[in-house]
Structures are given as structure tokens and as C-alpha cells.
Amino acid sequence: MRRTVDHHRVVIVGAGVVGLCTALNCARRGMSVTIVERNAAQRDGCSFGNAGMVVPSHFIPLAAPGMVKQGLKWMFNPESPFYIRPRFDWDLLKWGFRFTRAATESRARAAATVLRDLGLLSLREYESLGIETGLHRDGLLMLCRHQQTLDEEAEVAEAAHALGIPAEVLDADATKRRDPTITMDVAGSVYFPLDGHLSPSRLMTTLATELARLKATFRYDSAVTGFAIEGSRLRAVQTSTGDVPGDQFVICSGIWSSPMAYQLGLKLPMQAGKGYSLTLSEPRQLPTLCSICTEARLAVTPIGGQLRFAGTMELSGTDESISASRVRGIVKSVGDYFPEFRPDDFDGVRPWSGLRPVSPDGLPYIGRPNRWDNLFVATGHAMMGVSLAPATAKIVADLLAGQPSPIPSPLLSPDRYRW
Numbered sequence: 001m002r003r004t005v006d007h008h009r010v011v012i013v014g015a016g017v018v019g020l021c022t023a024l025n026c027a028r029r030g031m032s033v034t035i036v037e038r039n040a041a042q043r044d045g046c047s048f049g050n051a052g053m054v055v056p057s058h059f060i061p062l063a064a065p066g067m068v069k070q071g072l073k074w075m076f077n078p079e080s081p082f083y084i085r086p087r088f089d090w091d092l093l094k095w096g097f098r099f100t101r102a103a104t105e106s107r108a109r110a111a112a113t114v115l116r117d118l119g120l121l122s123l124r125e126y127e128s129l130g131i132e133t134g135l136h137r138d139g140l141l142m143l144c145r146h147q148q149t150l151d152e153e154a155e156v157a158e159a160a161h162a163l164g165i166p167a168e169v170l171d172a173d174a175t176k177r178r179d180p181t182i183t184m185d186v187a188g189s190v191y192f193p194l195d196g197h198l199s200p201s202r203l204m205t206t207l208a209t210e211l212a213r214l215k216a217t218f219r220y221d222s223a224v225t226g227f228a229i230e231g232s233r234l235r236a237v238q239t240s241t242g243d244v245p246g247d248q249f250v251i252c253s254g255i256w257s258s259p260m261a262y263q264l265g266l267k268l269p270m271q272a273g274k275g276y277s278l279t280l281s282e283p284r285q286l287p288t289l290c291s292i293c294t295e296a297r298l299a300v301t302p303i304g305g306q307l308r309f310a311g312t313m314e315l316s317g318t319d320e321s322i323s324a325s326r327v328r329g330i331v332k333s334v335g336d337y338f339p340e341f342r343p344d345d346f347d348g349v350r351p352w353s354g355l356r357p358v359s360p361d362g363l364p365y366i367g368r369p370n371r372w373d374n375l376f377v378a379t380g381h382a383m384m385g386v387s388l389a390p391a392t393a394k395i396v397a398d399l400l401a402g403q404p405s406p407i408p409s410p411l412l413s414p415d416r417y418r419w
């Protein structure tokens, strides 16, 4: 008997924001969904303590011209927002080589169109998730302390216009008028009205609750260790708590997707980009809008009555330990942009760290690898997982249902790296 798509048993590996959004999209289409997660329910991983920004304005990939030079400069400052722990690691060397090759004008331009499409699709998908996401769609300020940075950001605003993303360049006074709730020491900003912010942990809880309501199965505390295979199809994922059979499988395991996919002969090169966040529960001032302190690469998000500061991109393997000097760098930057805040505001605040799955070309891997008939991959979103999860979910669920991808770009292909 021919099985209809609606009766497919979909097994999703990883309960981060990408996994849960994908699970929800599949469950809404009537598919039977099982989510396999090695940790306990709602553990504080990368999808929980991040800055919660939903930013179609972020169409410039991490691998952009000038980033290699800027990265090398930052390497020698222990408080800088970027760091690569020097080590002899073949994967890191290959990743760096690919990053450098991707950081050209023409490749960044091609990637920008795809990121723009993903960002705009995600905004639409956020509206139709059918849950209370808590997304505040009131815009983002890219704050610039120096006129030179503002001039550079004004060029980004122009590029945004060209891609159909509205942006407004504001001087210092206009920036203060845009968000008078917080004192800022800036030369100006670029305002992106389409952007927004939400509480990531609340989103994660709401997604899990809705999935439970739709009768999705959660297999927590179950680490995937291998796969049962038949020809070019997967039959089951093998886990620490037994096999989980399915008709279709989706790897959404963040930075851990690379070694998992490797077992299936796939190359998904990624480095873990460790970042930190510090959340003040009673901030001196609470902005209305989220912002990015451009020179410091620091994200600032009001989350309920709390204020979260998030930043740093540290490529030091999958070690999740906290670097005191990077945290100091974040605290120092806060006072540079928001003079009412003082370093001792952060006394007793526990820093959070998370590992972003960072591909070398700044684009996620979304799609079905050629080698497998019933395996899909959705990972590599780096600093954009919350932003792009609903679009990713839509693409994967469409493909699973036998429909074409709404963004059929080869730049997203999980087969794009062969060695």
C-alpha cells in the first residue's frame, strides 16, 4: 500500500530552536514527529540564552570582505569580541581556508541575497507559527560610537535598500529620539524597522508546549550514537536509550551535526563559535528597542523587564567554559555606549555561554544530501538560528512533503563541501 506523506514518521535529532521549529512545521502538516535530544528537557543550550533578535537586516554573511583582517587585529586583544584559540587542528585550518575563500565581494553578494530571502521568509513564518512567540517587531538600532563606523553602516543601509530592506540613517539626536528610554553615547545609528526581538527561552518553552499539544513525542536524555541503514535509506537512529525508527530523518543538532553527519559520509564543516550573554534582572534603564553596539559587536535586548547583553565569537572548540577576560570586555563595552551603566551592575551576574554552529561561508546547510533518500539537514545558522529557524523549518517541511523548496539555492546545499 502506498503511504501518504501525512503519515510519515519524522525523526528530528536535536531540540534546539531549529529542531523545534522544524518539528512544529511538520506536526502542523499532520506528520508524526519524534524529537530525539541527548539532554534533559529545556536544558540551557545555545537556543536559550542568546540575544533573541530576529533580524532580516543581517544579510551580510560572517565571511565578508575585510573580516579576515579585522579578525587578525582582534586576535591580539584579550577583551576583543573575536578570538581563535591557536591550535593545530586540521578541521580548523580547512575551515579558515574556506572562510577566506568565501570572504570575497562576489561571494558575499550572492550570499546576501539568500540571507535576505531567508530572513524575510522567516518573518512571515513567525507570523504563522500559530503560537504566542512574544516577537516585538519594532526595529533594531545599529549603534555607532564613531562617525567612521556610522559612515560604513550607512553604506550597509544603502545595500539594504538595494535588497528591498528598509533602513534609516540617524544622527545622535535622532537616535535618542527613536529610543528615549536609555541614555546613549553614540555618533548615530542605522535603524532597521523590520527587525525585532523576543525572549528565546520563552519561545523554546512555547514551542515545546505546542508540540506536546500536537502529540509530538519527545525522547529526552537520548543521545544519537549511530544510524540503522538499508541501501540509501535510514531506518532508525540508534540512541543511548534504544533505536528510534522513522520514515524521514532530520539532523538539527547544532554544532554537533558535523560529527553526526560524518558517520553518514557527509561533510558539514563547522566551527563552534562560543558566545556569552549577561542578563541584568533590574537594569538601571530599559530600552524599548534592541540594538547592536557596532564597534563592540555587542547585542543588547530587552527581555521582559530584564536587559541582556550578548557578544563574542570565540573559536576554541566545543569547550563551553567562560573566559573572564571576554566577559570583562562585554562589561566594559556596555559602559562605553550606555554611560548610566556601571561595571558593578554586573556583580553577581552569572555569565551564560553557548556554541553557535558556524559554517565557513556564513550560510546554513538546509536540504537533502544527494547520498540519502530520506535524510535532511538543517544546521549551521551561526549567529542567526533564532532569526532563521522558522524559514528553515518551512523549507525542510516542504521538501519532506515532496514540494519544492521556497528558496531553492545551491548555496544552502549540504553537499556544497566535498572534502
Ligand SMILES: Cc1cc2nc3c(=O)[nH]c(=O)nc-3n(C[C@H](O)[C@H](O)[C@H](O)COP(=O)(O)OP(=O)(O)OC[C@H]3O[C@@H](n4cnc5c(N)ncnc54)[C@H](O)[C@@H]3O)c2cc1C
Pocket: 013, 014, 015, 016, 017, 018, 019, 036, 037, 038, 039, 045, 046, 047, 048, 049, 050, 051, 052, 053, 054, 222, 223, 224, 225, 252, 253, 254, 255, 256, 257, 260, 273, 274, 275, 276, 277, 299, 310, 311, 353, 354, 355, 356, 357, 378, 379, 380, 381, 382, 383, 384, 385, 386, 387, 388
Ligand atoms: C551569545 C549568543 C547570542 C546569540 N544571539 C542570537 C540572536 O540574537 N539571534 C539569532 O538569530 N541567533 C542568535 N544566536 C545564535 C543562536 O543561538 C543559534 O544559531 C541557535 O541557537 C542554533 O540553534 P540549533 O537548534 O541549530 O542548535 P542548538 O540550540 O545547539 O541545538 C542542538 C541540539 O542538538 C542536541 N544534540 C547534539 N548532539 C546530539 C546527539 N548526538 N543526540 C541527540 N541530540 C543531540 C543538543 O543537545 C542541542 O539541544 C546567538 C548565539 C549566541 C551564543
